[in-house]
Amino acid sequence: MTLDRWLSRIPLESPSVFVKLIPTLVGFVIALGLSLIPGVVADHIPLFVGFSVTVMVGAVLLATLVPWTRFGAGWSVIVPLVAMMSIGLMRIGTGGSTSSIGVILLLPFVWIATEEGRRNIVIAALGIFLVLLGPIVVAHTPTSPADLIRAFFSPVIYAIVAAVVNEIAHRSRAQLAATRAAAQQREELLEQAVRTQDELVLNEARLKTANRLIQSIWNAVTEQSVIGTDLDGVIDVWNPGAEKMLGLTEKQVLGANRKVIEFHLVSELEDRLRDMDARFTTVAGMDDFSALVDTVRAGYADVRDWTYVRADGKQVPVQVAATPRLDENGHRVGFIFVATDMTQAREFARLKDEFVGLISHELRTPLSSILGYLELMRDDDESPLSAEQLQYLGVAERNAHRLLRLVGDLLFTAQVESGRFPIDITDAELRSVVAASIETATPVAATAGVALVSDVPDEPVEVRGDTVRLGQAVDNLVSNALKFTPAGGTVTVSLRRDGDEAVVAVTDTGIGIPAVELSQLSQRFFRASTATRNAVPGVGLGLTITKAIVTAHGGRLDIASEEGVGTSFSLRLPLETPRPVAEAVPGAETTA
Known part of the structure; x- marks a missing residue:
């Protein structure tokens, strides 16, 4: 085995006890060789030299045979103490206090002083003191005062040196530990950076795949128009379906700072604003845009019928679903309008x-x-x-x-x-209309276990209208309220004046209607999800008929509902003579 290979096997970071003993052993062998040369050592005592060799052999055996790793780290100082005793015997056998062999005492002394722990300072100093005291104890001639002073003063100096060496070793170990920790941390950070880089590459590949998929889906949506806007209604999203439906390319729209209300009929926006009781102005802007997103701003999706106006002026009937656009923090940053062409429908x-x-x-x-x-x-x-x-x-x-x-x-x-259905406009007294509806519904309410409450004023409330049709509208509202109110609930039918309007309100404590479905209640054959879920019978024509009757009388039907709490329908009619919206057909047959 070559020297380099042998040295490479020495654990330098955490040397074994034998490795630490090697410098002392080498120095001892050199000193032993010098002591055997005639004339080099003046006073040679073979007995002590022999004892010295025996003790050093014992130190070597302790270092190699005892499994010091199983004991605490502090016990390994026994080996340098034994080596120090061997050197002390060698010193006695080669001239005592005048022997030059004593210089190798520094090797086991430094070994002990560099071990972890302050107690090793005392152990190193005490070992030196015993070794220096040995020649005085076994000396055959009187000891000089200088030898005594040297025997007691030298350990003090050695103790100071041991303290310095111990502190330097302690700091070196701490610095080495910090360096190793930093190196380990750098290695862990490097491994983490490599893993992160791999994950980034993988995520980038996944993102590209997802983008291609989304782009493919986006390009495939050609039958629905998808328009995205900011909070002010300026268009920033325009899909191929919008290009097909409205006749403008993405570049023509997104680069022109166009607003979504430009593709709507102004008359429909005005009607919607009036329904919202909003103040209409002739200035195009947020008032017009509010007609599209008022419900969405309140936190609900809105599905409503509108009319789009193409670039060539052609009108397209559409059903538009308006929803909010949210950022990663859940804040609203705009709106999305998904429109379906309803021409064929x-x-x-x-x-x-x-x-x-x-x-x-x-x-x-x-x-x-x-x-x-x-x-x-x-x-x-x-x-x-x-x-x-x-x-x-x-x-x-x-x-x-x-x-x-x-x-x-x-x-x-x-x-x-x-646009044509029969109504017969005459003087109509609403108290009798409401009273007749309550009287008709009373047996049904009793059978269903629902309390039917009447709140009608004593003075007459007269309007211009068709008594039969108005009675039909109130009957529909009361019948619906009873059907959707569980046993033990209450249905209240009230009549009152509100400014220049007469208001017939039917309020129940029933199952209610989801807010997103309120705008669809007047559609023919539409039934709320709460109705189908609770298996409430009906075909979905009552509210359609009621709204048509109210509209024909120049009034309106207001709806307020909360799922699980109840619903309130308010039939508002002008007290003055209205101009019917639907054309009256004189003498036409009335359908109940």
């Missing part, structure tokens, strides 16, 4: 209305005939029916009347969609 609805109107007319005649023959059977005195037959006849009559009412509702909604 409107055409289908028109064809459906024509079909419904045709079928309704065709169904009325046979139903009326059925009811007529049923009445003849009931009134036939020559062949009277039995009690059981009368019971069956009653079931048939009730179902026939129910079908006739449904046919009437379908026919009425078809007339509403066409």
